[in-house]
Amino acid sequence: MTTRRVITDGDRGEEHNMGGEVWILGGSGRSGQAIAAQLARRGVAPVLVGRHAERLAAAAARAGGARTVVAGSAEAMAGEIRRQGPAVVVNTVGPFTATAPTVTRACLAVGDYVDLANDVAAVTGVLGLHEAASAAGRRLVTGAGFGVTATESVVVKLCAGRPAPVRVRVDMVPSIAVAAGHIGEALAATLVEGIPGVEGGRRYGGRRYRDGRLAPAPIGGEPAHLVLPDGERVTTASLPSGELVAAQRASGAPDVVAASSEAPASPLMRVVLPAATALLASARIRDFARRRLARVQVKAHPQPRPHSWGHARLEWADGTVEEGWLRVGEAQEFTGAVPAEVVRRLLSGEGRPGAYTPAALFGPSLAEACGGTYLPVTTRTAP
Template sequence: MTQDVIDGSAVMGRDVWILGGTGRSGRATATALIERGITPVLVGRDAERLAHAADQVKRATSRGSALDHGTAADHHPSIQPATGCKVLTAPSPQAVATEIQRHRPAVVINTIGPFTTTAPVIARACITAGTDYVDLANDLAAVSAILDLDKAATDAGRTLVTGAGFGVTATESVVVALCAGRVGALDVRVDMVPALEVEAGPIGDALAATLLEGLPGVAGGGRFEGRRYRDGRLVRARIAGEVTHLTLPDGVTVTTASMPLGELMAAQRASQASSVVSSSSEVPGSALVRAIMPLATSVLRWSAVREFAKRRLAKVEVKARAKPREHSWGHARVTWADGTTREGWLRVGEAQQFTGTVPAEVTRRLLEGEGGPGAHTPAALFGAGLAAACGGEYLLD
């Protein structure tokens, strides 16, 4: 075993913690942090899995495989890669919250879904401890819950960044780039098109819960209904509706359909448009799925059915899958009051790798004091340049 275990007496003032340090996103983020000269602490439920994850991160770092588009040391020559993650065992998000208050790390990166459950408790602990907070939430309920903590974070002088993964960051960045220097956007549609490599294994508790939790506490409709913005307000909308066939800049065609993602709120805030729709290529847009969706979501209203479905779904084994296309894409189309429309794309490599890089780059900037107090989404805080610093490439009208 090559890593140290944090003992109870350590004072961790400048440390960066990754919650869910054993997971795919946690490991990818750890690797990208090390490439930026920052050695994270991996936090998880099981000491053995943590030790294994720390070794995997060390191997990935020594292979220099963290970034498709050069390492952070290439972008920032003063940065030297760091190595050797420490680990910290905590059995639950509540126990992690207690540890945050005790050790007061500089930044906590939360990769434990469902974020509707973990994000508010961890973010509140961070605000009290004087710690900055970053998460990978991509669901509307969790993104909205963190953005609602804006005043508490501002009053405490802390920064909360939600949506720091491919989901939210890719499409939000395109909206920010298209709307730079222009006001009066009326209508926005964003489409996320990830190219995801899938590891073999069970779906797992966190993802199963994220998929089946719906939108608790989100204005404008019921827990298992879709959402969009109309007249500047969140209203009910069909899930898997508004089917669109897109031709990507590299000529590949994909179909996207509406989904009430964190992207929806980020795109509305970035554009101030009154009409906004968020869509994904991961939503099957077939007529059959659209017919089944209301039935499936109506039975999920019963918590016993939901818990049963979550347990079963968590155990479902998925097969390893190579990424379905070369690039992942964030797409946005914005129409202004004067009738002009602009379209833009952000091209990145494998979406999971981008999801590791964004929180690492956000954290680096927070450690360097570039954040601002309050609750933000990534491109709203750091501008369109953030995605470019993470290897993304813009193709704008």
């Protein structure tokens, strides 16, 4: 098996072209390895791409001897994408606001693109390439992870054959098994830079849709106390995430809120957060926050509940309200399955050219193919 290694931007190495390959950027990371395992179940042998040769080699061995490409930056990865021409590139490297523009430009020239972005700015940026992707005959899929896919899929299912609702709220309730280790530079940068970086309010403030436009909203606002279908009770609160953009586009609703059980929902945090996030306007404080967050040691713990949930509540102008749920297993496992299933469908020639979120391109069946189960919809008339 031939191995392609690129140590620096200037090191061109040997010429080697393997048409039809699937590349995973960040292939030695947790998400990259999960996606590689899911691709293998679908009969696809991926190429693992990343910065560290030793980590890639270890991950490749676990993946049954996958080919590797070592590239020192997003720019180096993009250069190799243009030169080697993989059929599909899966980007797991954050912050996606930094990596997605570089990698998508390369993919427009050679193949299709999939990423795990879940922040408003990165998802919006990829979707903004719809016309360019259509003209190039490429398919760009952003938000191919648990949060966007689980909530958007419920919205798409509830909206089928219906006029646009007037109000939508989506809630993601992940159940994640956490491995011991440091948060790391890429995740820390994603968390700091992904709030939310788009129009409609302060640079580091929350967002929602009002009258069809992004508008200010407090992070951790609009708390809701949900009873999960299995009887457990959770509290969710607003968070400026990719689910917000996906839900609005899938529904066409002018009024949309995205919430998560991971959002800080206590009254104290709702008071403290605006001042704390305002400090991030300082580049020096952002750099400090990223460095400290990257070094935080996380203790291992099992997933807190048997299932993860995507929830959507839609209200129409006639007063009809519908609520739907999608049940999946461990959220990280679902995040591995979604991009793998997207890749399988892209390789099979499914999906029209353009830029999309997963369910917008492939419909609610995608989540079912990844192990999700829709529960019966609750319908009532609002008072």
